[in-house]
Amino acid sequence: MAPVASYMLRRLIGSIIVMWAVATLVFFMLRLVPGDPVAAMLADAGGPDEIEAMKRSLGLDRSVFVQYVIWFQNMLQGDLGSSIYGSRAAVTDVLTQAIPRTLSLSLLAFVIALVIALPAGILSATRRNSATDTTVSLLAFLGLSMPDFWLAILLIIVFAANLQWLPAIGYVPLAEGVWPWFSHLILPAIAIGTAFSAIIARMIRSSLLEVLKSDYMRTARAKGLTPWMLMFGHALPNAMIPVITVIGIAFALLISGAVVVENVFAIKGLGRVLIEGILNRDYPVVQGAVLVVSAIFVFSNLIVDLLYGVIDPRIRLN
């Protein structure tokens, strides 16, 4: 097997193991959490008998290990169980609805962040130590330092409550129209994407500065290429390599930012599902959400690693 392929295979298997380990750890730790969900659901109407009956019907009366085995078996068949709350919706249904929301939000945040970060980083690097550079740097620092939920609140106050240009909360699927979908997501995307954007911008700046100093660039300049070609043909592509790793790492920011911001904007994405699941002791939902979130992470890291490995041969053979 070619080195690249075997490397990919190793990483893939490693990723799956990591995901399984995370899900298992969470499964058992969750049972430690105080608070009996069944008692809460029956708060008004049930005595000890009703509680037992409900536990039976939800499968919560068996031992933890048995529950785990059952859960694992079902999961392999694509059945993640049902929420033990309210409408007992299937966890897969809950997640299927939640995932596109978080993904829409994160991708939009990602795009906005890049749209801001790229020109900012390039400008900053090329006009090093000028007024532009200082301003951009300062703005980047500000963006990094602002708590995402604070920015979210401020955005709501200004754009939704006062100016009333945009809706304050909620989510509309893309299928119902581009503008409704976009208008509901733009504010939270900005809230999440700002910190991310700042990190990328600074990384682009420092990486670009390194590349611009290098021998490689000296050679390219000697060839007499135009500034545009130098930048976009040579400097930037090389500068982006370390940036890609940072993007992979900073992606964590997007998802954990989503957790809090989804809360502020009442968008029922993965973050919200996870938090509510934890607070409601809704075990199956938390299991499923943890599985999905860790899958997203692990595989996005995998992709970044593979990209890096493909681009930079030195790393591959580590």
Next chain:
Amino acid sequence: MKLKNLTKEMRKLWDDAHDFDPNDPMVGLTGKDLSGPKLSRRTTLRLLAAGGTLTAAHLVPGFSTMAHAEGAAGGTLNCGWAGVAEIQTLDPAKIGQVLQFQITSNVLSGLMHIDASLVAQGDLAENWTVSDDGLEYTFKLREGVTFHNGDPFNADDVMYTFERSSNPDISIHSKNLANVEKLEKLGDYEVKFTLKQPQASFLTKTLERASGRAMTIVSKGALEQMGDAQYGLTPVGTGPFKVTEHVLGQGVVLEKFADYYDPERPKLDKITIKPIDGVEPIAAALEAGDIQYIGGNPLAAQLIDRFKSNPDLVVDIKPAPGFQSVWMNPWREPMKVTDFDKPMDELMKDKGFMVRLALAKALDRDTYVKQAHFGYAVPGYGTINPAMAFYYDEGIADKSLQAFDPDGARELLAAAGFPGGKGFPELELITTPAQKRNGLVLANIYKQVLGITIKVVPKEFSVGIQDFNNCEYDMRLGGSGGDYDPDDGVVDWMKTTSKFNGRTRDTEKYAFGYFSNAEADKLIDEQSVTADLEKRKALVQEANQITSDRVACGFLYHPVDVQVRHKSVNFPAESRIPGLHDFDRVTLG
């Protein structure tokens, strides 16, 4: 109730309504009077009087319990449901929250439905007879009624609903049917309930479509076809509106059911209900016109003034049926009381009781209402609330030993061994996260008045209620809602065997839950079967006074029911039932 303002005509009606033999469990009405298809005005007033909810308004000439919907038909009403992130289920067998049955009341029908006077009128029951001993209820079902999916409604559906609701594995309301000995199908459109014991509230509590979830009629065909989980999202019923869409976290869409059995209802074409968690978002949505009506959980008090000052909005405030208290665990030092039955003068010497009373007397309810609820609540001294009209003792604030008395509280605390609060242990007050603010206000009041430190511990409801039921807590802020009848208050809460009274506690360690008084138990049991208005009132108030004086808990306040809507929404008075949002007579424009 200010009787002096009634005219002579109304006075006559009032007297007739109260004219029945005190010992008569049927309040002077015959089985025929109580039977359908419609209750006469005289019967209605008598029932109201017996239930203690007769007010001067009911006696005004022209009052009718069966009002017609006015206004132009059509249009879409957009609603926001406050304080909730998602409407989890609409399956009557599983509904546990008021905000859920506010919606199902529009989608599913019961055999009866209460009107604005809280009197049960026929819904899917066209006519009914009640035997003279009050044990047999024979219903003639309405013909020509269809479910939203086209299935015809008949007695089989009633039988199916009964089976389903009696099964504790499926329904959490199975206990509501405990008093039914059997249900028989007498024909395609006729069923008969046989009760074990006469139950005055049977028509109302068990059979009507809002709070009587046990017998809210479900569609067998739909359940079998879509399964429980889906039915919980998009229930199929016989109500004026059908559920066309329900996305968790996004909301419910209701549309006019064209084949509803009453051709005059509903008027609206469509209703959208969006759950909106968060104070600012729902205010913004209402003010921006995204929604025109707010339902769901009680609205955040700080928004009320804001909405009131908005000329485009209508704010309607009524007393809400409920109470909230500071519960004190009688099994924990220093408020330990193991015997509430002692004669009062002996009880007053009990150190634990002195602390309890001190804690109750220290409750500066006026300041609390002002700070925690911005003035929108009523100080409370018992489980009997102002919405219970006649039963409510307007003078209880002066009579109760719990009335705010800072000096008295301090004296008691000192006598109990904690002068100026010195040496008093730090107690924990459990609240839900939403009530954290209220808890902080209380802790502050205790600090100011008694000099003691109370630590506020917000816990998710699921965790807090466990501690409460197990009797493993110091203090807890909590209470009840939807209490229309004195039974909802005293029977459900103040008896030794009340369902909330330490339900899951270790009975070896704790003989009772939070309170147990033999005399109160006796009085409560007696009032439960007493039809005579005056007599029942006396019993209720005596029991209430006992729970107050003997500090069953530190009673704090009664909430208010606030309805906020855009002025373009016409909401007829007859639909305005505190706690519900019935849209079948609502029009726009």
Next chain:
Amino acid sequence: MSDITQNLDSDPQPKRRSRFRATLVRDRKAQAGLAVLLLFVIGAIFAPLLAPFDPNEMTLDMMSGLSWTHPLGTDDLGRDLLSRILHGTRVSLFIGVSTVGIALAIGIALGLVAGYFGGWLDLIIMRYIDLQWAFPNFIIAVYLVAVFGTGLLNVIVALSLAFVDDFARVARSMTLSLREEQYVDAARTLGFSKARTLFIHILPNAVAPIIVQATVSVSYAILGEASLSFLGLGVDAYTPTWGLILADGRGFITQAWWLGVFPGLAIMLVVLAINFVGDWLRDALDVRQAVEG
């Protein structure tokens, strides 16, 4: 674009000790940052003296705006915002620093051991670190708080454990690269034990990136604590932390904008200052590795 064609000179390399001073003199942002941090630290230490009111004292003066008695206004329970923010400084800084201190200690221990001894020890430790690394730190913290409950100790433990992976990775990678350095070899040849080598020779040279990582982590710890408090998973209902003040004020912001602005501003200023200082340290210590976070 014309700048690309110019040849960029590399920076001069003065000696380590005076690098701190030299870089500081040039870096005005860092100067501002240090000044701001100093102000906050003073505010934190002397909060009880500086605060005009008790932070939990409720008055009937609810949601009143900026005034001479209440320079930053009051909240919905009539508590003075300035006093609350001042006291909040104590908690936030304390949590930020202690969290990082603990994470640092644990993480470095793990990373050093893994990097230096290698073998199965490395394998086990790094497998676990990778596992934790697969998850965003904040989400781990949320989960731990949900499991163990809220409260000052639990929040610190939750956040510390969540941040361990960053320090472990940095420590390990530094140990790996330093392990090959000549002076380490020399130490071993001279007969120093593995442990001594580890502590006396490797650790001091690994300090630079660790310091920079620490500043980055402190800012994330402060933001993390604020987010936890905001979600209702913070210290407790009483202690005014900035995140809590924002969460409590959320429902009242349209009527009282100061409740939404000042606490967030405090967070932002502290984190900004830390970031400026961190940047300066990175410069002064000449750290080029990609530091986690």
